[in-house]
Amino acid sequence: MKKHILVTGGAGYIGSHTCKHLAQKGFTPVTLDNLSTGYEHFVKWGPLVKGSINDSTLVKQTLHHFKPLAVIHFAAHINVGESVTNPGKYYENNVVQTLSFLNTLKEVNLSNIVFSSTAAAYGTPQFTPIPESHTTLPINPYGHGKLFIETVLNDYFNAYGLKSVIFRYFNAAGADFSGEVGENHIPETHLIPLICDALLGHIPELKIFGDDYPTPDGTCIRDYVHVNDLANAHVLAVEYLLAEGNPLLCNLGSGQGFSILDIINQIEKITGKKVPKSMSPRREGDPASLVADASKALQTLGWKTQYSDIDTILQTAWDWHPKRFV
Numbered sequence: 623m624k625k626h627i628l629v630t631g632g633a634g635y636i637g638s639h640t641c642k643h644l645a646q647k648g649f650t651p652v653t654l655d656n657l658s659t660g661y662e663h664f665v666k667w668g669p670l671v672k673g674s675i676n677d678s679t680l681v682k683q684t685l686h687h688f689k690p691l692a693v694i695h696f697a698a699h700i701n702v703g704e705s706v707t708n709p710g711k712y713y714e715n716n717v718v719q720t721l722s723f724l725n726t727l728k729e730v731n732l733s734n735i736v737f738s739s740t741a742a743a744y745g746t747p748q749f750t751p752i753p754e755s756h757t758t759l760p761i762n763p764y765g766h767g768k769l770f771i772e773t774v775l776n777d778y779f780n781a782y783g784l785k786s787v788i789f790r791y792f793n794a795a796g797a798d799f800s801g802e803v804g805e806n807h808i809p810e811t812h813l814i815p816l817i818c819d820a821l822l823g824h825i826p827e828l829k830i831f832g833d834d835y836p837t838p839d840g841t842c843i844r845d846y847v848h849v850n851d852l853a854n855a856h857v858l859a860v861e862y863l864l865a866e867g868n869p870l871l872c873n874l875g876s877g878q879g880f881s882i883l884d885i886i887n888q889i890e891k892i893t894g895k896k897v898p899k900s901m902s903p904r905r906e907g908d909p910a911s912l913v914a915d916a917s918k919a920l921q922t923l924g925w926k927t928q929y930s931d932i933d934t935i936l937q938t939a940w941d942w943h944p945k946r947f948v
Contacts, residue, residue, distance in 0.1 A: 624650040626668075626688040627860055630675050630723070631696030633660025636738065636794055636852055638803040640694060641667045643853040649860070652688045654681070655697065664803050675723040685730050692734035692860050693727065695720070698768075701811050702742060705764035706907045716767040724774065728782050734863040735775070736787045736856055741845075741873070741912050743769040743790055750879065751915035754790070754871050762907035772871070779869050787859035787867075792845035792875035792914045794852055796935040797942035804942035805849070813885060814846075814936065818943035821895050828897055830882055832904035835911075841882035843911040845875040848929035848938070858923040870922055875914025876930040889936045 627644055631637040632653030637660070641651035645667035653665045656674045669688075673680040675697050698716045699705070705712040727735065742765030743758045760766045778784040795814050797804035805815050820828040833840040855874050862870070880888075886897050919925040929935070 626650050626652050626690040628652050628654060628684065628688065628690040628693045629696065630654045630693065631660060631698065633657055633662060633664045633670070634696060635803075635805045635807065636849055637694075637696040638664035638666075639798055639849045639853040640696075640856045641665070642798065642803065643850070643857050644860070647857050647861075649857075652684065652690060654684060659699075659807065661806065666802060674719065676719040678722060678726045681723060681726045682730060685726075685732060690732070692736065692863055693732060694736040694738075694856055694860065695723070696738050698738070700764070702762050702764045702907050703811065703905050705767075706762050709763035712763045712767050716764070717770055720771050721774065724778060724784070728778065728784060733783055734785055734860070736789070736859040736863070737771065737775060739768045739772055739788050739790045740765060741790050741792045741875070741914065743772065744912070746909040747912065750911055750913040751877055752873065752913065753915040754873055754918055761909065776869070785863055785867075786869050787863060788871045789852075789855060789859070790871070790873045791852065792847055792873070792912060794849050795846040796848040796850065796929065796938040798850065799938060801942055801945055804945065805939065806946045813844075813882060814889075814939045815943060817886060817889055817897055818940060820898050821889070821893060822943065826898065828886070828899040829902045830899055831902050831908065833901050834904070837881055837910055839881050839883045842908060843879040843881045843913065845877065845879055845913045846885075846930065846932060846935055847874055847876045847914075847927060848935050850929045851927045854928070855919065855923065855925045858925050862923055872919040872922065872925075873914040873916045874919060874925075875916045876927050877914055877916055878932075879911060879913040880932055885932070885936070888932055889940065892933065892936055893940060
């Protein structure tokens with residue numbers, strides 16, 4: 623008998639990598655995706671159901687047909703800058719539609735969910751590395767919305783028994799080693815693929831937003847974690863929930879911080895090419911430094927990074943990037 627896992631947003635970047643890892647571990651991922659930002663050709667390891675998490679009739683039909691053991695909920699808008707300029711879009715999609723989806727899960731008594739949250743829940747950190755106990759004061763609507771759903775999941779466990787593993791991601795990066803899937807956002811807003819775009823001549827130059835942050839070189843510092851490591855964490859979370867694990871909140875990061883200029887310098891060494899770049903003013907909603915304390919994920923799930931050294935991240939991203947345009 624197949625062990626189905628429903629993956630919302632499974633046609634996207636992290637979702638598609640996670641579907642591959644689920645299949646490798648003996649699960650059958652069922653992707654639910656409206657393909658607004660995902661890609662049908664990224665769905666390779668299980669069935670695709672085209673539609674919205676907000677369509678309760680479709681969600682119920684899907685749940686009744688496949689009888690998944692758990693849900694992994696990726697479906698969301700993810701552009702921090704856009705959330706500042708268009709908060710309504712983010713609250714409607716990431717909050718209102720997720721509430722509708724959770725209520726549908728409650729109606730059919732599905733009790734296991736893995737939720738992709740964000741390090742943006744912390745806002746501007748008081749110190750780094752950041753543990754899960756750090757205060758949560760988001761500085762953008764994206765972070766506010768994700769943190770709100772974390773609260774909802776806690777309340778839904780207490781009231782309805784819906785168990786969750788909540789992951790606060792730091793910066794997902796890199797690509798599948800075999801080149802089957804990779805990072806392909808349109809429009810692209812993430813640093814490493816934008817650097818690749820600039821190197822390949824797909825954009826004139828890389829715009830660096832702010833060189834006056836309180837960091838050693840003035841540019842933002844981020845914790846980059848390989849997408850394969852993130853995918854592994856989600857499989858471990860499913861296994862944890864199916865083994866009757868209690869609700870859990872964990873950071874997922876490498877524990878190392880790299881500035882924008884660090885990343886540029888390192889990819890220039892890998893490629894032997896110079897990155898065309900220019901400086902622009904800071905973007906609203908960008909903290910200076912975000913670095914994870916991910917020790918809780920190791921202690922509770924046995925998760926640790928295997929592929930998140932910066933050279934592996936950059937090499938797999940660079941290897942994948944030309945395939946975006948094929």
